[in-house]
Amino acid sequence: MFGGRHFKISNAFRAALGWGRVLLAAGAFAASSAAAQADAGFDRFIADFWPTAQAGGVTAQTYRHVFNGMEPDNDTVRLMNRQSEFVKPIWEYLDTAVSETRVNRGRELLVEYADVLRTIEARYGVDREAVLAIWGMETNYGSFMGRHNVIQALATLAYAAPRRQEFWRQELVKALLIVQGGHVRFEDMEGSWAGAMGHTQFMPTSWKAYSADYNGDGRRDIWTSIPDALASTALYLQKHGWQTGRTWGYEIKVPANFDFTIADDDTEMTLEQWTRLGVRRANGAAFPRPSDKAILVMPAGAAGPKFLMLRNFYVIKRYNNATAYALAVGHLADRIIGGGPLAGDWSREYLPLKRSEVAELQSYLNQKGFHVGTVDGRIGPATRRGIRAYQQSRGLVPDGYASVVLLAKIKLDS
Template structure:
């Protein structure tokens, strides 16, 4: 422990030379937290002093990361939305982005045909889905992932809005090094702390990373087959149903309320069809799907494409808790597997709104008794259908998506 304390003091002294007073105070608190709070927890988990010191002895807090809460302040939803997955649907599905993933996926589907078939046989997850996740997460391993993972994770564990979650992640990252899965130098991450080609958080690596090539290491940094098998293992462990699709684009008649959206409003797909929901390609729903439950998804309300999705769609959301992300993966997988066909319906332009304004709207709806899923500034399915229910009650035509008129009316 003396060596650790000595290293932390040296790094702290060097860091303080050029920092403004406020940042110096945060840095001092951060270093104290590392030594007096995080280290005892790490030691209790079997992390050696050498590992802890190598990973965190020279780390400084990254104060430019988004969604931080300075010591002594109260966490609030950020004013601006930083994550594309929770932004405007039309931007997320820009054709240049989708076609890049699908073209790259089709190319690799041929190159990795045997490996993909073997992985699908073992885990039950189709190759198109695996390629789409891989392409979206890291551009098939080509994306620049530049940050020191220990700096990112420890900063977030100290002062992020979800610091308890990130505390688990930095401890898991230390465990990865302690077990010999990876070196400290190899621990590069995104600004959110995600690692390698599948962009796993450390806890996900420990639970789901898979050694498919049999070399004794689950290598999500340089091995393509380990990357794909690890994604498949993750989805299988989260409940992927073998043999079911992820979903189907549909046309929803005006007689069906957009407020029926959500995984808790499911019914047999055949019953949705009886109500007038039809696939946009003109084909009937497959018999094996029609007999099972499906769920209405309208990620932009009445301002974009609509879908009947299966439980596998929500397994994709376990990878990234965003309707747009899961839809992107499913749609890209279809284009990789069946041909490059865009959505039949288009995304209407949606207004650019501050996350803080959406949160204020959610709080107003909550006061009226609506379940919006929490005032987090993110228009998830509970918020979308609450908007539709409020619009119908107020004599408005339900659109099930926020806009400035709704926000102003609910102030």
């Protein structure tokens, strides 16, 4: 038993570190031949990876301690190979991400950690509610930080993942150095199946670059020290350009004759310029800084809520490059400090497309001369341009949004 798990001893690994020959009793493991071969391959990977780890600064003592008898993480393999066809609509995502329970807990923690958050805000210039919101989004305020040993998960990915091998190997070396530096015990290094760690889910390389020691004890402990974890998140946001005292964005309304071709996730104008085009805040208030620059974003197309996104929204996306995630963080931050629900209604019949349906839509667009390039099931700039061109040709609102309604329409046209 090691760290609460049963392990198989690896002859190849022992030999690689000069431990000498170890004899294993025949029949010691009741496993299928396929599983045995997979384990043997993992053992060879661990043995072969030692020179890379050593070159990165990992000692033999650390390597032996961590990898003694380790097996692949089968759950990581399962999740790595899962190709999810279902795309959760953004309104379902927000219902969970910004639930009343999470909002209320965030408000309690805003009071409970008031002194810590005040210090962090002064030290890093990042608004406390944003830090709290990321904590809430990543691990539900520390209630679930993952059940995987990070090094075991990363070793499994470095060994078995079909893509990004160099990335996983780099993360594995950094994770080993974190343990070696005494910041966390190997046995306590828990996180996600993909290696994200601690209260606010840092990858090892991000931990190295941005983690913070809040109390000056020499450790940057994002696993058991909430102040260290929150300070690390604030430092990350600061380093990526957070603008102190400024919001992430505004929910807006647009006039009936609005030109939706400029809602392309790229066109940036000042709030004053957007105002001249008839854009107004959903709550009727004036924009506080008309010179701030913003991009118009419609996460569910023209039928759903619309937003002018400012720089801080894109800083949040550096933490997780998903529009739904960044919107949830911003909205949760607002709710924590007393803001209300979104004003606009999601038009829930405009369901997003599954990947196979996106590929079907791309095929139809190409057939009709609205060229989107390779049919790959992914919505990129070329596909959005093709959708807009098709919508304009049929007198539809050219919002570039791929929905089941649009797919049904193009099928009827065929």
